[in-house]
Amino acid sequence: MTLIDMMQNVLESSGLLPLWHLIAPWLALDERQLIFVFATPVFIAVAFWEYLRIRHDPRLMDTREAIRNFALGAGYQVTELLFAGIIAFPLYAFCYHHRLFDLELNAFTAFGTFLGVDFCFYWMHRASHRMRWFWAAHVVHHSSERMNFSTAMRQNATNIFNGMWIFYLPLALIGFNPVWIGVAYAFSLVYQFFIHTTLVGRLPGWLEQVFNTPSHHRVHHGRNPGYIDRNYGGTLILWDRLFGTFVDEDAQDPPRYGITRPVRSNNLIVLWTHEYVDLFRDMARPGGLWSRLKHLWKPPEWERPASMDENSPHERTHSEY
Incomplete structure (x- = not known):
């Protein structure tokens, strides 16, 4: 019996599987989605x-904000459950059909999947901060x-439509099964939930060197000038160290959280769409x-000059967005 069989049996015995079929009869729950379903109570x-x-x-x-955060997360999960299979899956299936290698699942390819997903997450996350179309969803x-x-639950219901999943398509083209990619991605997000806290200080040195930790991720959420656009890693912090985006948390400069242009609204629709409105x-x-x-692809702080002279672009500083 596979993991998905076991999970679906639990859903069926609890009465949730018929409810799912009623809501979205054209879709079957996959392993990635089921991991999120079962992780949510945790x-x-x-x-x-x-x-x-x-x-x-x-x-x-x-x-009130904590409740709102979970509502934002629920919206994200609903759109993922309803639309991932009909938006993202066909392209993953196409890439996997034309894969370069036939890879069997074993310890080596499982580790390769984890490493590949974490590498792709780094670049997806970096693009989500440095390309405005992706930032519109991530903000x-x-x-x-x-x-x-x-x-951690504060996510955008537009993510599936925004297209950030395209960063993982090369893995399917190489020959990694899309199911493995989805499972590795889901476990990465589960891990990342636990680094969104101020209750955990610095961990032992080797963990801080290799893994993304609460300390590293607090930096990522900081709007301090020295912290903006740093520490993009998912499970590992190695990519930030390798590509020059790592910054250590400074006890003398504790993170100040949020964005430099705060959203003065608690409306879920406004929170999901305000940056799209500004972009368009x-x-x-x-x-x-x-x-x-x-x-669409310039950084969030980029502006066209009032004179419309494209040869002399004006750019805001980080403190202005």
Whole structure:
């Protein structure tokens, strides 16, 4: 019996599988999606434990925001469950059909899948900060001014439509089974949930050298000038060290969380869409088609000059976005 068979048996005995078939009869739950379904109660339990520890400190916890974060996460999971199979899967199937190598699942290829997914996550995450189209979806995750486990659930329901999953397609083309890719990705996100906290300090040195830790990820969520666009790693921090994006947490400069242009709204739709609105508003400004399209792949802080002179672009500093 496979992992997905066991998970589906549990869902069926609990009465949840018929409900799923009622909601989305054209889709079958895959391993990646089932991992998220079963991990969510664990996330809620751990977040509640943390809540009891920090609920009296408004700098660390706001009850209404924590509930809102889980609502944002629920929206993300619903769109992933409903649309991943009909948007992303056909392209993964196409790449895997034309794969370069036939790879059997063994200890070596399992480790290769983990390493490949983590490498692709680094570049996907880096692009999510440095290309505005991807930032439009990712920004909601960074817009909270608190760092706790509920922040990990603060995701955008538009992610599946935004296309960040394309960064993993080369793995299927190489010959890694899309199911393996999905499972490795799911476990990576489960791991990353547990690094969204202020309750865990620095870990032993070798762990801090190799793995993404709460200390490293607090830096990533900081809006301090020296922390912006750093520590993109998923499970491993090795890629940041290799590609020059690593910064250590400085006790003299503790992270200040959030984005430098805060969103003054608690409306879920606004939180999901505000950066898209700003992006398309900027693209609608007069100018040539090419100059307008540049907003899609330029960094979030990039602006076209008022004179529309593309040969002398003006760029905002990080502190201005």
